[in-house]
Amino acid sequence: MKKILFVMFAVLFAAVSLEAQKADRDNYKIMVDGLGCPFCAYGLEKKFKDFKGIKNVKIDVETGEFTFTYPSDKPLSVDKVAKQVDLAGYTPISTEIRRADGTVEKSEDVEEVVAPEDAVEASLFVAGNCNMCRSRIVKAAKSVKGVFTAEWDKETKMLTVEMDDSVAEKEYVARAVATAGHDTKTAKADTKVYKQLPGCCRYKRIK
Amino acid sequence: MNQSNIFYLFFISVLFFSCAAPVKQWEEKSIIQLEGINPLGMAKTENGFWISDSDNNNLINMDNDGKIISTIPDFERPMHISIFNNEVYVPEYGTDTIVKINNGEKIKLELNDSLDAPAGVDVLGDKMGIADFYNHRILFKNGDEYSSIGKEGHGDGELYYPTDVQIFNDWVYVADAYNNRVQVFDFEGNVKQVIGADQGMNAATGLFVSEEYLFVTDFENDRVLVFDNTGNLLQEITENMNKPTDVILANGKLYIANYKGKNIIVLE
Numbered sequence: 001m002k003k004i005l006f007v008m009f010a011v012l013f014a015a016v017s018l019e020a021q022k023a024d025r026d027n028y029k030i031m032v033d034g035l036g037c038p039f040c041a042y043g044l045e046k047k048f049k050d051f052k053g054i055k056n057v058k059i060d061v062e063t064g065e066f067t068f069t070y071p072s073d074k075p076l077s078v079d080k081v082a083k084q085v086d087l088a089g090y091t092p093i094s095t096e097i098r099r100a101d102g103t104v105e106k107s108e109d110v111e112e113v114v115a116p117e118d119a120v121e122a123s124l125f126v127a128g129n130c131n132m133c134r135s136r137i138v139k140a141a142k143s144v145k146g147v148f149t150a151e152w153d154k155e156t157k158m159l160t161v162e163m164d165d166s167v168a169e170k171e172y173v174a175r176a177v178a179t180a181g182h183d184t185k186t187a188k189a190d191t192k193v194y195k196q197l198p199g200c201c202r203y204k205r206i207k
Numbered sequence: 208m209n210q211s212n213i214f215y216l217f218f219i220s221v222l223f224f225s226c227a228a229p230v231k232q233w234e235e236k237s238i239i240q241l242e243g244i245n246p247l248g249m250a251k252t253e254n255g256f257w258i259s260d261s262d263n264n265n266l267i268n269m270d271n272d273g274k275i276i277s278t279i280p281d282f283e284r285p286m287h288i289s290i291f292n293n294e295v296y297v298p299e300y301g302t303d304t305i306v307k308i309n310n311g312e313k314i315k316l317e318l319n320d321s322l323d324a325p326a327g328v329d330v331l332g333d334k335m336g337i338a339d340f341y342n343h344r345i346l347f348k349n350g351d352e353y354s355s356i357g358k359e360g361h362g363d364g365e366l367y368y369p370t371d372v373q374i375f376n377d378w379v380y381v382a383d384a385y386n387n388r389v390q391v392f393d394f395e396g397n398v399k400q401v402i403g404a405d406q407g408m409n410a411a412t413g414l415f416v417s418e419e420y421l422f423v424t425d426f427e428n429d430r431v432l433v434f435d436n437t438g439n440l441l442q443e444i445t446e447n448m449n450k451p452t453d454v455i456l457a458n459g460k461l462y463i464a465n466y467k468g469k470n471i472i473v474l475e
Contacts, residue, residue, distance in 0.1 A: 042301065
């Protein structure tokens, strides 16, 4: 009888400890765009595993869902997490954090923009290789004030934007994508930024 | 040149070209559809395949029709696998280890060097080659001796994120993925041949070499390139390709693993 009681208490204690442990951790979920190559996608998972305190790191290549848990006494902000994913060379679309105390923080939803009828279309060559490059290039182009839409073709390497040409210029777009790590014919990526891109994104540089 | 000489030359030419063996063209015969499996690596058995499903962290044994015989779960990103003496060798990208499967048991191999994201392994007798992805090299084991083949770079003999390796005769063939080519080394690490660099590949992720052919999966371009053993391109396979990652030739049939397509294409 004593043995049975002892085992019951031990199991109860273990269960309570586990719940307490979970309660001390925040749950992070980031939607990452453009994942397609498993060799690089698993690299993001691996990189984040190096952070002290991080656990349960998992990436779903098909959906782009990247999740992990982190101690709640060292909270990371939505912006900081997105920036870390960005620095690793990947393109975060949205971030959601479920704190241990039950509160939820989310990044702002990005609204789909429709170009007005008088928008001007412009095209430029942007070096890149894969879908992760596409996501990064499009995000950088859309960050330029006055740019409504952007599409990058992986085969032709041509970026096509629709913009308000009273506010935006093709050269601004070129500089923005170069800042993100992609060479254009008029603006070149910083070598340090280029070298931080995932392996599959290290396109042949424009001379 | 008189008429009889011209006739003679013409006759010899006709004889020569009619005797030249036509180049074999691989044609699709069937598709093995895989339910819920994203195949990355593949190795042939007598009755079927071992498949590494890296997205779901499983190693799967299936028959030639794609019916699952057994599943070994709980890997951390199993990549390009190898079979030798009925034992399956599995590089685990997530744990930087090589695991051997013996009668369903996982045995972690002790190596005299450390890996960083092993993406492929090949075992042949007492030799082992490991595509050491983030270290940009092949860790080569010959008996009890270890050596490094290649180093990070884009020149001949240098590697940039290698993802697959095969030891064939006295050579080490390497899928030099993000240099978009295959390189062939001797056991001392000297480069003998560079293949496919002029073919516009975009991520040469998997390879298979036989006496007659070299097959290379061109991942981002959704195709498999077929070369002869001197590096001449013979064929470009594009039909039903959807992010191919691995290829094997067995018993006269060519098997191509489509990672995104979740299937294996069979050609003859």
